Amino acid sequence: MLELRDVQVVFDGFRALDGVNLTVPDGELRFLIGPNGAGKTTLIDVITGLTRPVAGSVRFAGHDLVGRKEHQIVRLGVGRTFQTSVVFEELTVIENLDLAAGFRRPLWTLARRRRGVSEAVAEALARTGLEDLAERSAGVLSHGQRQWLEIGMLLAQRPRLLLLDEPVAGMSKDERERTGELLTRIADDHTVVVVEHDMEFLRRHASTVTVLHEGRVLVEGSVDQVSADPRVQEVYLGRKASDAVGHRP
Amino acid sequence: MIRRNLPFAAVAVIVLVVAPLLLEPFRLSLLAKYLCYAIVALGIGLAWGQAGMLTLGQGVFFGLGGYSMAMHLKLTEGGGLPDFMVWSGVEELPALWVPFGDPVLALATAVLGPMLIAAVLGTLVFRQRVRGAYFAILTQALAAAMVILLVGQQGLTGGTNGMTNFFDVFGQDLADDSTQRGLYLVVASVLGVLYLATRQLVNSRYGRLLVAIRDGEDRVRFLGYDPALVKTVTFALSAGMAGLAGALFVPVVGIISPALLGVVPSLELVVAVAVGGRHALAGAVLGAVVMGYAQTAFSEQFADGWLYLQGALFILVMTLAPKGIIGVAERWRRARTT
Numbered sequence: 228m229l230e231l232r233d234v235q236v237v238f239d240g241f242r243a244l245d246g247v248n249l250t251v252p253d254g255e256l257r258f259l260i261g262p263n264g265a266g267k268t269t270l271i272d273v274i275t276g277l278t279r280p281v282a283g284s285v286r287f288a289g290h291d292l293v294g295r296k297e298h299q300i301v302r303l304g305v306g307r308t309f310q311t312s313v314v315f316e317e318l319t320v321i322e323n324l325d326l327a328a329g330f331r332r333p334l335w336t337l338a339r340r341r342r343g344v345s346e347a348v349a350e351a352l353a354r355t356g357l358e359d360l361a362e363r364s365a366g367v368l369s370h371g372q373r374q375w376l377e378i379g380m381l382l383a384q385r386p387r388l389l390l391l392d393e394p395v396a397g398m399s400k401d402e403r404e405r406t407g408e409l410l411t412r413i414a415d416d417h418t419v420v421v422v423e424h425d426m427e428f429l430r431r432h433a434s435t436v437t438v439l440h441e442g443r444v445l446v447e448g449s450v451d452q453v454s455a456d457p458r459v460q461e462v463y464l465g466r467k468a469s470d471a472v473g474h475r476p
Numbered sequence: 477m478i479r480r481n482l483p484f485a486a487v488a489v490i491v492l493v494v495a496p497l498l499l500e501p502f503r504l505s506l507l508a509k510y511l512c513y514a515i516v517a518l519g520i521g522l523a524w525g526q527a528g529m530l531t532l533g534q535g536v537f538f539g540l541g542g543y544s545m546a547m548h549l550k551l552t553e554g555g556g557l558p559d560f561m562v563w564s565g566v567e568e569l570p571a572l573w574v575p576f577g578d579p580v581l582a583l584a585t586a587v588l589g590p591m592l593i594a595a596v597l598g599t600l601v602f603r604q605r606v607r608g609a610y611f612a613i614l615t616q617a618l619a620a621a622m623v624i625l626l627v628g629q630q631g632l633t634g635g636t637n638g639m640t641n642f643f644d645v646f647g648q649d650l651a652d653d654s655t656q657r658g659l660y661l662v663v664a665s666v667l668g669v670l671y672l673a674t675r676q677l678v679n680s681r682y683g684r685l686l687v688a689i690r691d692g693e694d695r696v697r698f699l700g701y702d703p704a705l706v707k708t709v710t711f712a713l714s715a716g717m718a719g720l721a722g723a724l725f726v727p728v729v730g731i732i733s734p735a736l737l738g739v740v741p742s743l744e745l746v747v748a749v750a751v752g753g754r755h756a757l758a759g760a761v762l763g764a765v766v767m768g769y770a771q772t773a774f775s776e777q778f779a780d781g782w783l784y785l786q787g788a789l790f791i792l793v794m795t796l797a798p799k800g801i802i803g804v805a806e807r808w809r810r811a812r813t814t
Binding site for chain 1: 676677679681682684685700706709
């Protein structure tokens with residue numbers, strides 16, 4: 228489904244990604260971990276067209292993604308969230324979802340007023356559990372609710388691949404729990420790649436994990452395999468717990 | 477539905493029925509001038525208030541519309557070459573002028589010309605992700621360049637003096653009060669129709685998309701939309717409105733010159749929109765009419781004081797009431813009902 232070959236990214240002489248190979252098969256829930264600066268977010272930026280690699284290929288469902296514009300990649304079915312959630316605060320929850328769902332409509336059909344709720348929007352509302360907040364403006368949502376709305380906006384677009392950048396950062400324990408359940412359910416019928424720092428969250432919800440270190444894939448496997456690997460322990464898990472669990476500054 | 481349209485209907489009755497009955501012809505034609513500005517302001521409200529594109533060069537589009545109409549009026553009044561060409565020593569009608577003898581072509585150029593220029597400019601700059609202050613400066617530079625171009629082409633455009641001395645419009649005598657009243661009604665109706673159309677657009681999904689682009693353009697890109705295209709279309713619409721306003725302005729006021737469309741008039745309109753309330757279309761329209769009226773009232777009393785007052789008003793609004801007159805009115809209404 229998603230296949231990265233020998234991807235290299237250079238920022239002002241610094242090799243952010245140094246020959247990454249990554250294959251994510253259809254229907255998988257893949258976790259991407261690694262210490263700060265390992266290149267996790269850069270990897271997502273490359274897939275979604277925000278950053279251009281100097282070498283290597285990114286293929287998704289038979290399409291070459293390198294060189295395509297961001298919105299074109301989204302139209303191929305790749306959706307992403309950001310570390311800092313961006314929802315449109317002046318719009319209501321339902322308008323946010325409707326905006327996301329309508330991205331394939333021709334521009335002139337948007338000139339009509341929204342009537343009712345489309346199927347995709349209703350489904351996204353139900354899945355994220357935001358039905359009661361549907362008519363509230365997104366500006367009043369809590370941090371956790373915003374993240375769910377953002378995931379809901381992705382779902383409303385019916386993407387084939389979801390890329391989530393630290394979806395539980397800054398969330399309370401309960402919110403993490405709910406997000407984990409949401410992710411597991413989404414993974415039932417989507418391919419999902421999650422960048423996450425939170426080890427506890429990882430142990431509870433991850434099946435396959437890819438560890439990045441200094442712009443390369445260090446190791447790939449189940450949670451147990453990965454945490455048992457001495458190299459991983461050395462670069463990542465072996466450090467103080469606070470480093471491993473902490474968030475990106 | 478009826479309740480929501482009640483304020484609009486009330487204003488429409490006042491503007492279309494009450495004002496023509498009460499105001500003397502001179503005042504009515506002043507109001508027509510403000511309403512022309514209000515059409516430009518509506519476009520600014522759409523581009524800036526809704527989509528976040530601070531355009532400081534609407535005078536360019538207003539001027540293109542105005543000059544198109546002025547050229548048409550000059551060509552239809554008969555008696556050979558336009559007066560200013562004779563004074564400039566031009567002996568033959570320039571080829572550029574020929575199409576403007578046709579009223580349909582002249583009006584089409586007044587509206588479609590600005591839209592085309594805005595579309596080209598928008599495509600170039602929005603694709604390069606030029607926005608915010610850079611876009612504002614660019615449009616302002618365009619207004620400055622336009623003035624230089626017009627002044628430099630004396631024989632083609634009338635130079636600094638522009639064009640004036642129009643005698644009739646579409647066969648009606650411009651000195652006649654009934655023509656002026658007719659023009660007023662046309663301007664008011666055009667404004668009304670454009671207001672309703674723009675309001676519909678703002679309330680549609682497209683309007684939601686504009687707000688989203690204003691507040692988070694990058695995020696919109698990752699929702700699969702092309703913000704450059706949406707902004708270009710919106711910018712072109714606002715340019716078309718300014719062009720139409722310019723075309724209406726010329727027969728109403730009887731003059732078009734570089735001084736009416738340069739940097740300062742373009743800025744004044746943006747200030748008017750800010751004072752009225754840029755986030756609401758009604759605020760933009762209100763701001764243009766209020767500031768136009770205030771300008772006339774104050775200039776009649778203290779010739780130079782207006783500029784200072786205008787500046788002070790702008791600063792006051794920006795610091796104390798960023799949502800403008802409409803925002804303040806809204807707050808009062810809410811305070812009363814709760």
